[in-house]
Amino acid sequence: MTGIFQKLKKWIKINQTTHYPYPAVDITLPNNISLHLVGSIHMGVPTMSPLSNVLINEIKNADAIIVEADISTESQPFDQASLFRDPLETRLNETLFSQIIQHCEDLSLSLYQLENKPLWQIALILQSTQAMQLGLQPQYGIDYQVIQYANEYKRNIIELEGIGEQVALLLNFPHDGQQLLEDTLKNWHDNARTLQIMINWWLNYNSLEKQPPLPNTFSKAVFDILMESRNQKWASLLSKLPAGRYVVTVGALHLFGEENLIDLLTYQS
Numbered sequence: 001m002t003g004i005f006q007k008l009k010k011w012i013k014i015n016q017t018t019h020y021p022y023p024a025v026d027i028t029l030p031n032n033i034s035l036h037l038v039g040s041i042h043m044g045v046p047t048m049s050p051l052s053n054v055l056i057n058e059i060k061n062a063d064a065i066i067v068e069a070d071i072s073t074e075s076q077p078f079d080q081a082s083l084f085r086d087p088l089e090t091r092l093n094e095t096l097f098s099q100i101i102q103h104c105e106d107l108s109l110s111l112y113q114l115e116n117k118p119l120w121q122i123a124l125i126l127q128s129t130q131a132m133q134l135g136l137q138p139q140y141g142i143d144y145q146v147i148q149y150a151n152e153y154k155r156n157i158i159e160l161e162g163i164g165e166q167v168a169l170l171l172n173f174p175h176d177g178q179q180l181l182e183d184t185l186k187n188w189h190d191n192a193r194t195l196q197i198m199i200n201w202w203l204n205y206n207s208l209e210k211q212p213p214l215p216n217t218f219s220k221a222v223f224d225i226l227m228e229s230r231n232q233k234w235a236s237l238l239s240k241l242p243a244g245r246y247v248v249t250v251g252a253l254h255l256f257g258e259e260n261l262i263d264l265l266t267y268q269s
Contacts, residue, residue: 024039037250040143040146041141118177158246174221179221227253
């Protein structure tokens with residue numbers, strides 16, 4: 001393993017000397033590809049705006065800005081007719097259905113809003129409503145703010161996926177996304193704790209190396225779909241960029257845990 005690591009060090013470099021006031025790491029790939037890799041949170045609190053001047057300067061000086069998807073564009077990602085499902089009670093066992101009823105009551109969310117939606121969409125609605133209950137709002141999300149600054153400074157925006165591909169991923173979830181819904185319900189409190197940890201990163205950050213491990217809120221099946229396979233694809237795309245300096249903004253969870261994006265960029269051959 002030591003020999004492999006030494007060999008890889010000749011063609012890839014991680015800058016561990018610069019500590020940013022937010023979760024980020026600099027990675028240099030072969031062919032003069034320089035990445036400022038930023039761990040985003042997709043919803044934020046008002047005190048997370050404006051962005052750090054350090055990050056704003058990185059955006060100003062970048063050749064292009066890379067995001068998962070350009071969420072600033074107007075789009076209607078779903079064909080609503082294709083998302084209509086049978087009543088929720090007929091699709092879930094009693095335990096899961098009761099849990100959803102309880103969360104709807106806690107979140108002041110009408111069960112009618114979820115009744116005929118796919119299970120993966122119900123999971124996303126519950127997650128976003130939980131985040132908003134904790135005070136998070138989409139306009140203060142880091143990737144959204146990065147895109148706004150990219151547009152202000154007329155920097156080219158490159159999508160790793162785009163909204164259409166993200167929609168396709170959700171539509172192809174096995175069993176209509178039941179495992180994602182089960183994970184959301186099972187790890188409800190850990191999800192809230194993860195959000196609070198990531199908010200704190202953006203408000204009071206030390207360094208990427210000093211962070212405690214985040215709670216594991218994904219089953220293996222969901223992790224493979226939402227994290228591992230996407231990280232592998234993104235690492236491949238990033239390694240094939242033209243020479244230049246890029247600010248890459250992805251969800252912070254993609255930078256931690258097994259098969260994380262930093263490791264894949266570091267150890268790919």
